[in-house]
Amino acid sequence: MKRNYYIMSDGILKRKENTVYFVNKQGKKPLPINKIYSIYAYGSLTFSSQVVHLLAKEGIPIHFFNYYGFYDGSFYPRETLLSGDLLIKQAEHYLDHEKRMVIAKKFVEGAGQNMGKVLSYYRIENTIGDTMEDLAGCGAITEVMNVEGRMRSAYYTHMDEILPDGFKMEGRSRRPPENMVNALISFGNSLLYSTVLSEIYNTQLNPTISYLHEPFERRYSLALDLSEIFKPILVDRLIFYLVNKRMLKEEDFE
Template identity: 25%
Template sequence: MLTLQNTLYVMTPLAYVHIDNATLRVDVEHEKKLQVPLHHVGSLVCFGNVMVSPALMHRLADEGKSLVLLDDSGRFKARLEGAVSGNILLRQAQHHAAGDAAITFELARECVAGKIKNSRSVVQRGARESADGDESAHLTRAADNLAASLRAAAEAQTLDVLRGVEGEAARGYFEALNRIVKPAMRADFRLDGRTRRPPLDRFNALLSFLYAMLMNDCRSALEAVGLDPQLGFLHAVRPGRAALALDLQEEFRSVLADRLALTLINRGQISADDFDRHEGGAVLLSDKGRRKVVAAWQERKQEEVTHPLLETKMPIGLLPFVQARLLARTIRGEMDGYLPYLAR
């Protein structure tokens, strides 16, 4: 169990989380492991096979606290919250924007542009920090290719073409990530393309877990400003898919999740022993590994950066909430266009 920034993370298999008077209690094999005042808990996040009592579910909903269920690898499964209190006028504007092909396309283009620019920033940093001249040159070429993808995105005329540009840029980017991993770590952390559901190597398992936590933060940010996380612009709308949260997530994947993954690997803060291989070839973080990554993720979110548009210092963890607010202002017509977060 970890309590960070008023969020309680329960990762122990078969743990039972329930309410005990005015406290939240966690038992494992009928033994009390944690007990905290409920008013100290802002949200509850459960990984894998964790049981939550119906009484606690009702209490969390009554008090406006969220319950998030993730699978063992950290992939989002479900979210329980009380009655929706979002701004209906904003949601009406969001539905109007989603029904306008021109607005949808421009918002999708900004989403792709933000993703590619930030991906290029990660690759450029890798090229600068590489001690191997050949690898630095390879990373520089990869950055140049991403710059070409950025120009192609600006010239795209249809959503399908834009999605094709984004997909091609992602393939080149993930190939380049292998060269940012230190040579001594590559035997254990080679990225053989992006694999999901399930991840088939340790690097993919780490990325999937980080993306799941980032996804939860982006969804929370959108709901906090009153937007519907299901109604997106770049990602197609499907039942049960938080398309707008996926849209918002794109600009943050490389600079928040991927950079942290590279840091954990290159500094030896996570090792091959922190992963388990399952039947069918799936590779997932172990319980110990998940604890390490969650702690590192929360520490990273407390670091401060200067927002390039607002020119204000803020914790990294607030960036999705700031961008969600800028997106809401764009949808309401208060801004001429959405400006994604661009890392410096």
Template identity: 35%
Template structure:
């Protein structure tokens, strides 16, 4: 088990070299050697002895707040630092032409995977999606002409606008526009926000396995308290890991009303909802695509950036076939 998602209120304790989780009156052991990432989605209590154990075994602990947003991590010490990669990454970020080339490819990857998700349903006789797909194709053709990050982010924003507006054409239960983030105002917006944060958190974990500097990004501007690089790398995977899962859960009737807490225009996942969504996300993360799990593809995405920086191979974003 690479990542352990804990959605319940729990206490985490160390006993010798084993992690014990106390929740709902039960005590469950987890050998620390089999873990690399613990994600706390609900209220949790732990002490420095547990963090010491995690540090010894290279286990990251990520914390989400009540609203379903990632707030920070306990980071184990870097095991294999590489200054050359960070220097090459800094040099590329400071070179506008080289940086925008990587940023364009990131947006191409995201655009391709958004289109692929809609195309999957268009192939199944949902003809009303044809106009949206044509609009997205036009916008996709403008990506290579974007001269700077502002223009590129504008194109990306227009792509998302067309893309999200088409969800309701696939299924009326997916109609949620406009996109509202902080806080989300309906169940679909709530699921998008929560699952996008999950994608970001796992992307950050996989990127930290490489030698990349997490604050040096190509598309997103550097921000305090966040890994801008992981925001970049997560973009091509949100349609695949987050949005496709939302389509599946809603269209198959997997979601119950008790998954959400709604009041005065605010919609948040309940503990029950966080637990079920995290379970489905963990399953999706380990699904195989072309012989690799999506988790492995996330790691390879970061590794491909590193290879690009070292001049080994040109970076090409992950693009899933429709």
């Protein structure tokens, strides 16, 4: 069964026949090519074109993160599951305003429902459901984004009711995150984004054509759309679990 490999230290990726090896000061570790689903590189990674050729042949992406855990980019192999028909339909749904609005609203509805479920799990009363009803009256993408922003702002406000003293969020901050919880959220969101991108690669969808976020050059914006749905249940719930179970402590942060 294939799995993800997370490289947390500096080193070199080398190829010998159909096996990739990670080499660092601690030694050499084999990464059997038929067992790799994706590679996540958090350290400084050096590799040759031979490694790239093998990973491309096997359809294995590598996601790169900087020292602080922010997503830098991905090596995205040449797509093998190509579909001209689906690409045309995907573009048509972006260009048709009504169709785009339907899809964009679904992304926000999914995100809102999961935010509400997380808060309900912790028995916190909230108005996210009421705010989500405003989607029905939205006639532009900016209005949909505004609803999403208001829901997430309210959701983040309630986070401190779940987190213990010493791990309060005190508002969302980015680049740089101003405290431990914000650092965890940024780290988790980056990991989720790259994971979603890996899953898109295994479909016939084009990752650059999106509906909620505007498609721009040099970014896979469809992964941003899809990530919105899963942030509350995959990133935030995990943070609450790790912090409240004291599996993460203040000394784990620099």
